[in-house]
Amino acid sequence: MNKIIFIFLILIGIQNIKGQSDLESIAQTLTDYIEGSTNGQPDRLKTAFHKDLNLYYVKKNDSLGIWSGESYIQDTKEGQPTGEDGKIISIDYENDIAIAKVEISHPKSRSTYIDYFMLLKIQKKWTIVHKAYTQRTSNKVYE
Known part of the structure; x- marks a missing residue:
């Protein structure tokens, strides 16, 4: 069901200069992040990230x-996939700002991380x- 809604939103999205809708462009940026990170492609991360981006998390000492x-980009080694899987969970946008949620799964460690992103159309x-990211501790979904 979510895939159908996502495809519908892509089809009705506002077109940008490249002929892609904003939703498609946001999804492509997130895909560059996911594939750049999981496939060992730092140049794709550079494409997705603003040069002043920081990643935020809560340390073990709270x-x-x-x-x-x-x-983060320097720690991503060219041609060295991590074995992780990533997928876009949600995208919400208005005009030139967006928020998105991505899930990154680590099959070997069986842990899953949730990433929340803020994107701007610059x-x-x-x-x-x-x-901002955290480790998933439940499978609860709130909509």
């Missing part, structure tokens, strides 16, 4: 952790400007 996007291109 304090704020900040990881620079630049360091100079007609959707780019990730903020990422």
